[in-house]
Amino acid sequence: MFEDIPVDVSPMYEGERIRSANMFVELAGPKSVGAELIQVADDVEDGKIEVVGPELSAMKEGEIYPLGILAQIQGEKLEKELEGVIERRIHELCNYVKGFMHLNQRDQIWCRVSKESVNAGFKLEDLGKALSILLKEEFPIIEKISVSILTEESEVESFLETARAQYEVRDARARELSDEDVDVFYGCTMCQSFAPSHVCIVTPDRTALCGAINWFDCRAAAKMDPDGPIFEVEKGEVLDDVKGEYSNVNAVMAEKSQGMTERVYLHSVFEYPHTSCGCFEAVAFYIPELDGIGIVDRDFRGETPLGIPFSAMAGQCSGGKQVEGFTGLSLEYMRSPKFLQADGSYERIIWLPKEIKESLTDFIPEELFDKIPTEEDASSIKEIRRFLRESEHPVIERLKASKAAAAELEIIEDETEEVEVSEAPMAQVAYAPEISVPAAGGVRIILKNAKVYAEKVIIKRK
Template sequence: MFEDIPVDVGVIYEGERIRRKQMYVELGGPHIKEKFELTRVRKPEEVEDEKIVIIGPDLKDLEEGKSYPFGILVEVSGPQLEKDLEAVIERRIHEYCNYIEGFMHLNQRYDIWLRLSKKSFEKGLNTFKYIGKVLIRLFKSELPIIEKMQVTFITDPEKIKEIYQEAMRIYEERDARARGLKDEEVDMFYGCTLCQSFAPSHVCVITPQRYSNCGAISWFDARAAARVDPKGPLFPIEKGECLDPVKGEFSGANEAVKKKSLGEVTRVWLYTAFGYPHTSCGCFEGVAFYIPEVDGFGIVHRGFRDVTVNGLPFSTLADSTAGGRQVDGFHGISIEYMRSPKFLQADGGYKRVVWMPKEVKERVKDFIPKELVDKIATEEDAKTIEELKAFLKEKGHPVVERWKEEAPLVPVEEEAVAAEELADFPVATVAELARTAGGHRTL
C-alpha cells in the first residue's frame, strides 16, 4: 500500500516526538500566527480524485531548521458524506500524519504544529506529494464513504492568510450550531480516544455543553462519526444516571472512561477542575489553572507567548495537566467550552475566573456575564499576583468575598530562621515537578 513512499507508514509511529535538534523543518507551531487544517465536503464534480496540490515552496525548497506558515485543505465527496463529518475527517489528519515515520503532528484547527525529522528527509521524504498520497490512501481505506479526495498543502504566506480567514469563519459556524442544545436534553454522550497514542489514559467525554478539549469536535460531529465508523475512535456513551448535576457526574460516563482507560480513570466530573476533573491529552486549546493566592482561576490559551499572571508560561501549565492525569486545579479546556453555561459550573463559573489573555477575553466576551466582563483582568491589567489582587479589589470582583483574612506578618528575625531551616531541604523546580508527575515537554 505504501511501497512508493520512502519511509515506513504505520500505527507504530503514532506518539513519536521530534525534538528541535532532530527536525529538518517545522510547519505551523507556537511561533507561527496563521496556520490551519480544514476539511470541506464538496460535490463530486468539484473534487479531482487523488489530486495533490502544493501552493508555495515544497518541503525540499524550505530552509532547514526554520518554521513556516502552513495550511492543509482536504476536499472530499461521496453520497454518504454530510457536513457534520467535516470536523471528524479533519481531526483524523492528526492521526494519519502521525502514522508517517519521522513526521509529527500535534493539535488541530488553527493550532497545528508539525515537524519533519532530518532522518526522514534524508530518506527521501522531501515533498508534500508523499504525505498527500499517505493521507488519501488511509482516509479512503478506513472511511470507504469517501469516494473522491484531493489534498492541498499551502506554504505561501499570502494564500494561507486568505484561506485562514475562511477557516476561522467555518470553525465558528460549526461551534455555534451546538450551542442551543443542553446536556439534559440528550440520552447519549460521546467519547473520543484519538489522542491515546500520546496519553493512553485520556478519554474525552463530549456532551452538547462540553466540547472536546481540542475544540475540534462537537456533540453533533461525534454523533455523525460514531454512526459512519462504529469501530473508530469516536463512540457513543450511554449517559446513565445523573449522580451529580452540579459537578457533572454521570454513571455512564464513569463506566465508559474506566473501560477505555483500562481502569486508570474511574470517575470524571465534567464541570469542575477539582476532585475528579476531566483528563487531558496535550491537544487542548487552553488551560484553566487555580491561583490559590486569590482563590480564583486563570485561563491561558496555546497562542499566548508571555508568562501568565502567576509567572508560568502556557507550556509549564500544560505540563501540569497533560498526559491523561487528573490534577486538582488544572483543567485542559477548549475555547468553545468557555462559551458554555456549564463552564466550571461547580467552581462558580465566571464568578471564579480572575485572569485571561486579552485575545481570549475578546473571543468569549459575549458569553461572560456583563457585570463581570470588566472585573476579569488581562495581561494589560495585571502581570503579577500582587497587581492582580489590587485589580480585583478595585473592581469588586466576586472572588474577593471569598478571601480569608490575611495571615499576620512574620517578624524579620523569625523569617530568617525559617529560611535557614528550609535551606537544608532539596527544592525541585516547576519543570522537575512536571516530569515527576508524568508531564511531557516538546523542546
C-alpha cells in the same frame, strides 16, 4: 499502496516525537500560522495532489514555515456534518508517516519534519498522497478526494480565514443543544497514542478539549464507524448535575483509562477534574492565594500569574493525568452556559489573556467583563489582587468570607487545642497529585493522587 513514498507509512509511527536536534523544518505551530480543513464538495478531481508554495527541497533547514492542509472530498453518502469528524483524523493519519509529527488541530496545528525523512527524499507531496490514501481507507464513503498542501504565506493566511469561518459555523450549531436534552454523551480516545490514560467526554455543553469535535460530530462519527475511537456513553444516573458527575460516565472513564481515572466532574477543576490530553486549546488553573481561577491558551506567549508559561503548565496536567486545580479545555467550552458552573463560572475567573477575553464579549456576563484582568492589567498575584479589589470582583467577597470562617477557629496562646474536623470517623485534610516517599534499599515509592485523612487536626501555637 505506498510504494512511491520514500518513507514508511504505518500506525507504528503514531506517537513519534521529533525533537529540535532531529528536525529539518517546523511547519505552523506557535511561531507561525497554519490550519487544516476538510470540505465536502462536488466535482472533486480524484487523486489530485498539489503543493502551493515552497516544497521541502526549497526550505532552509531549521526554519519555520506556514502550513495549510485542505482536503476536498466527494461521495454519495457524505454529509456536511461529517467534515469535522474526518478532519480530526488528519492528526492521527499524518502521524502514520515516518518522520512527520503532527500535533493539535484546526488552526492550532504544529508539525515537524525530520532530517532523516528529508534525506530519504520525502516531500510534502508525499504527505498529500499518504493522506489521500489513508482517508479513503479509513472512510470508504469517500469516493473522490483531492489534497492541497499550502506553504505560501499569503495563501495560508487567506486559507486560515476560510477555515475559521467554517469552524465557527460548526460550533454555533452545537450551542443550540444542552446536556439535559440528550440521554447519550460520547467518549473519544483518539489522543491515547500520546496520552494513554486520557478519555475525552463530549457533551452538548462540553466540546472536546481539542475544540475540533462537538456532540454532533461525535454522533455522526459513532454512526459511521461504530468500532472507531468515538463511541456512545450512556449518561446513567445523575450523581451531581452541577458538578457534572454521572454514574456511567465514571464507569466508562475507569474502563477506557485502564483504571487510572475512576471519577470525573465535567464542570469543575476541583476534586475530580476532567483528564487532559495534550491537544487542549487552553488550561484552567487554580490560584490559591486569591481563591480564583485563571485561564491561559496555547497562543499566549508570556508567563501566567503562577510564574510559568502555557507550555510548562500544560506539561503538568497533560498525558491523561487528573490533577486537582488544573484541567485542559477548549475555548468553545468557555461559551457554554455550564462553563465551570460548579466553581462559580465567570464569577470565579480572575485572569484571562486579552485575546481570549475579547473573543468572549458576548458570553462573559456584562457586569463581570470589566472586572476580569488580562495580562495588560495585571501579571502578578499582587497586581491581580489590587485590580480585583478596585473593580469589586465577586471573588473578593469569597476571600472575605473564607477569612471570617478561619477567624472563628480560636487559637489559644501557649496552649494546645484540639479541633474536630468532622463528625465522620475520618476527614480529608490534604491532597497532592504526587508524593514521593523514600524507602530502604534506594527504592522510592511514588503515591499518585494521594489523599491524607485524619480523625483530628491539632492546631498548636508556638
